[in-house]
Amino acid sequence: MNEEKIGRRNFLKTAVISASTVGAASLAVAQTRSGTKTDSRIAMLPHKELGSTGAKVPILMLGASQRLDPVYDKIMHRCFKEGVTAIDTALSYGWGSSHKAVNNFIKQIGDRKKLWITSKSGSSSPRGLASDLDEALEELGTDYLDLYFMHGINDEDMLDKDYLVLGDKLRKSGKTRFFGFSCHDGNVAELMNKAAKVGGIDAILFRYNFRRYGDLELNRAIDACKNAGIGLIAMKTYGSVPENIQKVVQFTSQNFSIDQAKLKSVWADDRIDSIVSEMDSLRVVRENIAAAKSEEKLSANEFHQLNQLAALTSSYACNGCSQYCESVLQNKVAIADPLRFLMYYECYGKEERARELFHNIPIETRQFNRSELARASAVCPQGINIASRLSKAYEALT
Numbered sequence: 001m002n003e004e005k006i007g008r009r010n011f012l013k014t015a016v017i018s019a020s021t022v023g024a025a026s027l028a029v030a031q032t033r034s035g036t037k038t039d040s041r042i043a044m045l046p047h048k049e050l051g052s053t054g055a056k057v058p059i060l061m062l063g064a065s066q067r068l069d070p071v072y073d074k075i076m077h078r079c080f081k082e083g084v085t086a087i088d089t090a091l092s093y094g095w096g097s098s099h100k101a102v103n104n105f106i107k108q109i110g111d112r113k114k115l116w117i118t119s120k121s122g123s124s125s126p127r128g129l130a131s132d133l134d135e136a137l138e139e140l141g142t143d144y145l146d147l148y149f150m151h152g153i154n155d156e157d158m159l160d161k162d163y164l165v166l167g168d169k170l171r172k173s174g175k176t177r178f179f180g181f182s183c184h185d186g187n188v189a190e191l192m193n194k195a196a197k198v199g200g201i202d203a204i205l206f207r208y209n210f211r212r213y214g215d216l217e218l219n220r221a222i223d224a225c226k227n228a229g230i231g232l233i234a235m236k237t238y239g240s241v242p243e244n245i246q247k248v249v250q251f252t253s254q255n256f257s258i259d260q261a262k263l264k265s266v267w268a269d270d271r272i273d274s275i276v277s278e279m280d281s282l283r284v285v286r287e288n289i290a291a292a293k294s295e296e297k298l299s300a301n302e303f304h305q306l307n308q309l310a311a312l313t314s315s316y317a318c319n320g321c322s323q324y325c326e327s328v329l330q331n332k333v334a335i336a337d338p339l340r341f342l343m344y345y346e347c348y349g350k351e352e353r354a355r356e357l358f359h360n361i362p363i364e365t366r367q368f369n370r371s372e373l374a375r376a377s378a379v380c381p382q383g384i385n386i387a388s389r390l391s392k393a394y395e396a397l398t
């Protein structure tokens with residue numbers, strides 16, 4: 001079909017935009033680590049400076065937690081060709097195989113400097129973080145990371161002196177250009193506020209999507225980080241709920257699919273520098289890249305529909321704010337984690353991964369009493385029927 005005959009709506013929703021269709025503005029080149037220009041054959045995505053690091057990153061990064069093809073990963077290659085030159089990986093991703101697949105990919109493109117590579121370690125000690133960085137470099141076949149995260153932290157002590165000194169040491173060693181943390185937990189605002197105060201954190205990866213815009217505490221923490229020059233990268237931007245639940249709002253738009261609109265709503269927030277998106281099919285790659293390259297803004301009506309969706313489906317969307325629900329129970333019961341893994345199962349089709357993660361939850365925190373959980377539901381800002389959703393998680397994941 002002649003591309004000119006494809007309506008703008010369909011074009012944005014499905015087209016792979018080639019270099020020739022990208023506007024002149026988005027062809028501006030970004031500087032790489034060495035100061036050389038990026039390969040002109042790579043179609044450019046809009047870039048932003050990551051906090052005040054001075055480094056420019058594409059506004060869309062590839063999340064590499066899925067199982068990648070260790071021989072030739074077509075998703076990584078397609079992303080790269082379209083300008084998604086940043087990969088977010090971790091020692092634990094892809095059942096430990098992600099680094100090796102990225103290693104092979106680096107060899108295939110032939111120049112490490114064309115990529116931005118983030119990796120993470122779940123170690124909770126400075127010594128473990130340092131040795132895990134060495135292991136990550138070895139597995140990735142590179143002598144430096146662009147960004148190294150303490151993975152999924154929830155303990156404010158991990159922003160104390162020992163860790164900040166480590167970050168400084170790792171930066172000075174050249175093993176990583178930048179240092180920061182990721183967080184899935186409910187105390188992300190506290191961690192962000194502390195990071196803004198103590199310094200030494202270059203970037204933070206955190207859960208942020210259309211469901212969080214009214215969250216005053218989180219907004220203040222985002223402001224504090226922005227003012228402190230900390231780079232902010234959003235993840236879990238789809239705010240997913242099961243598909244049949246999402247259908248409560250029949251999203252209509254001339255320009256965007258609902259998933260594209262969710263991404264655009266995060267990019268509309270100037271404080272956010274980039275989005276990590278796990279793109280597990282070429283269709284998703286095409287849609288996300290088209291949205292990233294589109295200069296079209298979300299309309300008030302599209303925002304309104306997302307707000308409606310957030311309101312009508314909140315009782316299926318756990319925000320991870322475990323400080324509310326878990327703290328009112330007498331015994332420690334894991335709530336936020338099983339509900340997150342249930343989302344992986346119900347919304348992303350990651351059944352194996354969800355079960356594996358669920359089984360890592362300490363057994364003693366997997367016992368619950370339904371009537372006691374009514375107290376937890378009463379304080380849940382999302383209005384989740386926790387007993388019912390936890391039962392569903394146990395049924396699906398055990």
Ligand code: SF4
Binds near residue numbers: 322326379383
């Ligand atoms: S169940 Fe509710 S209170 Fe608990 S973490 Fe999820 S959203 Fe927060």
